[in-house]
Amino acid sequence: xxSGFTESxxxxxxxxxxxxxxxxxxxxxxQISLGQAxxxxxxxxxxxxxxxxxxxxxxxxxxxxxxxxxxxxALIGIPAVRVRGIYLLIVxxxxxxxxRVFFLNFKPTGAxxxxxGMRQSTNLAWVYGLVVLLILFFxxxxxxxxxxxxxxxxxxxxxxxxxxVNIARAxxxxxxxxxxxxxxxxxxxxxxxxxxxxxxFGFPMSAEMIVYVVLGGMDTFWGPIVGAILLTxxxxxxxxxxxxxxxxxxxxxxxxxxxxxxxLVGRETVSQLSAFVVQRLPWQRSPRSSTIS
Amino acid sequence: MHARCAAxxxxxVALTIAVMLAAPSSGWSKLAGKExxxxxxxxxxxPLGPEAIRLRIGANLAVQEINASGGIGGLPxxxxxxxxxxxxxxxxxxxxKLAQEDKVLEVIGPLTSTECEIVFPIANQLKIVATSPSAxxxxxxxxxxxxxxxxxxxxxxxxxxxxxxxxxxxxxxxxVIITDSxxxxxxxxxxxxxxxxxxxxxxxxxxxxxxxxxxxxxxxHVTKIKTQKPDALVVAALYTEGSNIVREVRRQQVPVQIIxxxxxxxxxxxxxxxxxxxxxxxxxxxxxxxxxxxxKQFIDKFIAAHPQQQPPNDTSANAYDTVYIxxxxxxxxxxxxxxxxxxxxxxxxxRGWESLKDYPGVGGTMTLNKDGDAEKEGYLLQVxxxxxxxxx
Numbered sequence: 001x002x003s004g005f006t007e008s009x010x011x012x013x014x015x016x017x018x019x020x021x022x023x024x025x026x027x028x029x030x031q032i033s034l035g036q037a038x039x040x041x042x043x044x045x046x047x048x049x050x051x052x053x054x055x056x057x058x059x060x061x062x063x064x065x066x067x068x069x070x071x072x073x074a075l076i077g078i079p080a081v082r083v084r085g086i087y088l089l090i091v092x093x094x095x096x097x098x099x100r101v102f103f104l105n106f107k108p109t110g111a112x113x114x115x116x117g118m119r120q121s122t123n124l125a126w127v128y129g130l131v132v133l134l135i136l137f138f139x140x141x142x143x144x145x146x147x148x149x150x151x152x153x154x155x156x157x158x159x160x161x162x163x164x165v166n167i168a169r170a171x172x173x174x175x176x177x178x179x180x181x182x183x184x185x186x187x188x189x190x191x192x193x194x195x196x197x198x199x200x201f202g203f204p205m206s207a208e209m210i211v212y213v214v215l216g217g218m219d220t221f222w223g224p225i226v227g228a229i230l231l232t233x234x235x236x237x238x239x240x241x242x243x244x245x246x247x248x249x250x251x252x253x254x255x256x257x258x259x260x261x262x263x264l265v266g267r268e269t270v271s272q273l274s275a276f277v278v279q280r281l282p283w284q285r286s287p288r289s290s291t292i293s
Numbered sequence: 294m295h296a297r298c299a300a301x302x303x304x305x306v307a308l309t310i311a312v313m314l315a316a317p318s319s320g321w322s323k324l325a326g327k328e329x330x331x332x333x334x335x336x337x338x339x340p341l342g343p344e345a346i347r348l349r350i351g352a353n354l355a356v357q358e359i360n361a362s363g364g365i366g367g368l369p370x371x372x373x374x375x376x377x378x379x380x381x382x383x384x385x386x387x388x389x390k391l392a393q394e395d396k397v398l399e400v401i402g403p404l405t406s407t408e409c410e411i412v413f414p415i416a417n418q419l420k421i422v423a424t425s426p427s428a429x430x431x432x433x434x435x436x437x438x439x440x441x442x443x444x445x446x447x448x449x450x451x452x453x454x455x456x457x458x459x460x461x462x463x464x465x466x467x468x469v470i471i472t473d474s475x476x477x478x479x480x481x482x483x484x485x486x487x488x489x490x491x492x493x494x495x496x497x498x499x500x501x502x503x504x505x506x507x508x509x510x511x512x513x514h515v516t517k518i519k520t521q522k523p524d525a526l527v528v529a530a531l532y533t534e535g536s537n538i539v540r541e542v543r544r545q546q547v548p549v550q551i552i553x554x555x556x557x558x559x560x561x562x563x564x565x566x567x568x569x570x571x572x573x574x575x576x577x578x579x580x581x582x583x584x585x586x587x588x589k590q591f592i593d594k595f596i597a598a599h600p601q602q603q604p605p606n607d608t609s610a611n612a613y614d615t616v617y618i619x620x621x622x623x624x625x626x627x628x629x630x631x632x633x634x635x636x637x638x639x640x641x642x643x644r645g646w647e648s649l650k651d652y653p654g655v656g657g658t659m660t661l662n663k664d665g666d667a668e669k670e671g672y673l674l675q676v677x678x679x680x681x682x683x684x685x
Binding site for chain 2: 003004005007008009012015104105112113114116192193194195197199200232235239243245246
């Protein structure tokens with residue numbers, strides 16, 4: 001049986017993986033959204049209102065939270081995909097701030113006093129169920145026509161447009177997809193902490209999600225997963241350093257970025273690792289052994 | 294027969310004396326184990342670090358004093374401290390670690406109201422006392438019965454007599470309340486606590502302007518207040534914004550009496566406000582110039598131990614009191630400190646907190662109400678000569 005500490009650490013690792021993966025779709029087309037915490041807030045608040053005030057079952061409330069975030073994501077996406085680089089950063093940061101201030105002042109969701117009364121519905125099964133689903137989803141998308149299109153957009157937008165890919169639609173899609181994932185993460189978060197307030201979904205939260213991707217690696221969806229796991233566990237392991245913990249943590253980040261500027265997990269890491277595993281599978285006969293026999 | 298009776302009586306008396314001498318002087322049975330462990334959850338990393346450190350110093354001062362004079366029941370106290378980074382995930386898993394792995398008797402903290410909202414329900418699940426020396430937003434205690442307690446509340450009991458005295462002193466008739474809509478303590482102070490008290494004292498509230506924590510320019514607010522010509526201005530803000538508001542009031546020479554709540558009772562209010570905050574009033578449960586011997590002793594010790602820090606505030610005082618209250622409860626309530634009695638020990642500590650009455654702490658004399666929140670007597674202070682002075 002897991003201790004309460006380990007269990008909640010695992011839950012937050014899972015939540016952070018989901019949040020890290022919510023940044024990845026936009027990242028995969030070469031755009032950076034720094035407003036993911038805003039979508040997370042929308043998912044958290046709408047699912048909590050549904051489950052507490054209207055008695056909607058958890059699964060449905062969670063899905064509705066994700067859908068609400070996706071809808072807002074699509075709406076924001078329409079103007080947002082028309083700008084790029086630093087301008088997109090500013091638009092998304094501003095969006096995050098608008099959402100935060102909205103929930104700070106919106107009386108029906110508790111305004112400055114926050115929202116509570118959720119039941120503890122989030123558990124390991126829910127969190128890791130969603131993580132597995134997302135991994136399967138991204139694994140398949142990566143190998144699909146759509147996934148290749150995203151990759152191509154990142155490499156050279158103009159060329160891809162010439163090839164007949166609808167760039168605006170693809171970008172809008174990743175924006176809404178990222179928002180939906182963040183919304184689901186927010187719903188799970190709210191039903192675990194059992195209390196939410198606008199302050200929890202500010203810019204620092206968005207920045208943290210970006211760091212999972214930047215540190216973990218932005219080439220494949222395994223990057224944000226590794227980044228989220230590492231960045232959740234490391235501060236716990238470093239507790240033995242007491243007051244110097246976060247200083248050392250920051251130092252480690254810098255070292256990581258110097259040693260692995262494209263993130264810890266690159267495309268070649270995944271291919272090498274999978275080749276390594278495949279070679280050692282019991283049913284996989286390596287070419288050499290076949291010649292001997 | 295008579296002689297035997299006398300002999301028996303003498304033997305009995307002698308036995309009683311012997312038993313009394315043999316037992317420890319305060320009458321508690323000796324605790325098991327090597328030490329008494331308490332947990333502490335504070336956000337050392339992040340913007341609240343300085344406040345967390347002042348909480349920590351307060352608690353550690355009490356621990357040092359108690360350990361130097363024999364500890365609790367002969368055992369030293371040890372505080373196991375974790376940094377929550379003001380992060381909800383950290384708060385949840387660390388109180389679990391303290392309760393289930395470190396097996397502490399009670400938890401001191403968390404610091405902020407938000408952290409308390411998240412950690413207190415877990416304390417109830419785990420059946421361990423969590424007591425916050427600083428979270429002051431209303432309603433948190435009531436929602437988290439029976440294991441959560443708070444020693445920092447700006448209650449009616451604290452404000453009513455002092456507001457009445459202040460109003461009578463200056464013959465105030467009208468007032469404006471300026472409120473920070475973002476800071477939860479200030480918000481409840483400005484919109485819920487103060488209005489009924491002022492009306493009760495016969496003061497008419499002319500307007501209730503709002504601002505947001507982090508604002509720096511208050512000229513528009515103050516210009517409007519100037520046209521409304523109130524006798525008094527209630528500043529429901531933290532010290533940074535509070536001092537800026539008072540500065541602006543003085544700059545525009547608005548002739549009002551100014552009063553603020555607990556956050557303005559901090560030394561930083563005077564440091565930041567300088568000359569401008571002279572003559573402003575503050576209602577607080579803690580006064581860093583208090584001459585009462587045991588409180589002065591605490592303040593002096595605090596400053597001597599950490600001369601580079603700001604002087605103690607209500608958070609440090611409440612943390613200090615929390616450790617002493619815990620000692621008192623453990624000594625009075627038959628806590629054994631045996632690993633197998635952990636659950637019943639925690640229950641005894643909970644009952645001790647619940648029934649705390651008129652405890653003379655350095656952070657004010659306190660009684661816990663049915664919501665687990667402290668009700669205290671406070672002080673009406675006025676800034677004069679760059680210091681807080683008591684108003685009689």
